[in-house]
Amino acid sequence: MRVGYWSSPDGDDVEMTLLPVGHDGGGARHGRTGSGAVSALATSSGEELRQQCPLLASTLAQLAEALAIQSADGGNQIVSTDQLSAAERALLFDILGEGEVSGIVALPDRRVAQIQESVMTGLWRVRIEADAEQPQLDYLEIGDVPGIVAYAARDFTVTEFSVGEPPDGIMNVMPVLAEIRERVSSHRAGQASHVINFTLLPMNAADMAHLVDTLGNGPIQLFSRGYGSCRVLATGVRHVWSVQFLNSMETPILDTIEIGDVPAAVCAANEDFHDSAERLDEIIEAYFR
Template sequence: MKTAIRVVSDAADGAANDLAIGSGSLDVFYNGLTSASALAKRAWRDGDELARTYPNATALLSNAAAAVGSQKSGARTQLYGLANLSDPERKLIGEVLGAGEVAGVVALPDGSLAQIRESVLAGIWRVRIGSEPAREYLEVGAIPQIVRRAATDLTSADLAIGAAPDGAMNVQPVLAEIRERARVWRFGMRAHVINLTLLPMSVIDLAFLQQSLGNGPVQLIFRGYSTCRVQATGIRNVWSVQFFNSTDNIILDMLEVGGVPIVALAADEDFQDSAARIQEIIEAYFT
């Protein structure tokens, strides 16, 4: 199931959008600097001077610090707009937050794309919707809400199972299992995992499985100890989760029936760690 995700938008022309990560589109939005390396260039400035020069950015960071300190993984996210920041203040925010391990794109109902990127402070995300002009904001939470909304609103509630092609082995019972689990899953329930790597599935099986599930509006890439790609399928509550080795070969291929897969979510301990780190940054550079 290693295929490029394509989403047909609701725009009049019905054009398909390739949701590609790593092609440089996110590099314009995120400069990739970490908090330490970027802020070191400003270390010579007095903290009070930074606070006076960048008052809106300073206030935003203080609010984000308070928010992430009280955030819980299952709680509603908290949003902070960037519209009132000057360009230098936006740059400062980018330097403080840096670029973390999770990035993604989300197709929206109007045909536009949203770009999301977790900062080096887990649980603090930067989101940009559309372009020229783009709407940008910070979001504190396990995952930006547009990910959950798109995966719910822009997917089908039922899985239609057609006749399997010649040469298929086990795809029909797998599809039946997916359909039954997706129908009964509700928020708060444990995700049901189907490990395709361990199943006797032929190339024909996998192709028909991909065709039946279709592609959804969300693609996330997690780059930690290994690369993980999380994609919403065209069926509500069904996700493709694939892990890759250093040569870009799939080493673990799974389907998860449930909410956004846990590998992409910030956890409670992440919020507490990020709260401590951002507070240290504020005290070191802005006071």
């Protein structure tokens, strides 16, 4: 059995790493969690840091206010950090730290968007690399998932696909593809996702090869280290996602296809925004007032 939905890109396609920014493949996450910067603010040098960053407090307050009014089904809010000095930006990103979800989105112009959730769930940092014609973008976004993920899932995928002739040696892939096609055509935004569990419906190597060849690889890879690791890959077909839950050895223990909106495993929920706003307010109250 070919476990998972990843295959190396061929030809001149944009090269995408299997595991996204912030993950080293062995279970460790790079970067600070936010606690280091907060601890530094509590020391005698913290006052000096605050004096060097006069706009940081207002930016943090803006983020807290935006989180407090955000909802999972509401429009996302963008917060620019361009007005901050280099020192303020560095301290801000240290305070926000790296949360559970990270990922990449391959854009049609061959640029790559890097996504990192902060320790304040629902508050994301998005970086889009520069090219010869466009500057680098680096901004904060508040929402259930960054807008560029939903945009790529909608506009960089296809709505129809051909199943093709069944190859030799297959077991279950043809009825699976028929089910996927039916669910794709009937899905509407906001509906609950339909899940096909390969643990309950075994697929052999021929099945998985034909599944991947038929659906293709999409532009999005997301990785979550919440309550157990989860890898979410968009296929080339709109609303169709490969979602794997992994054990500590990075081996899939639950291998599924989801037909629906961006999978909930990598999305913030309404209660997350409230909790993140409270947490950020506590930092502001303790160190900036």
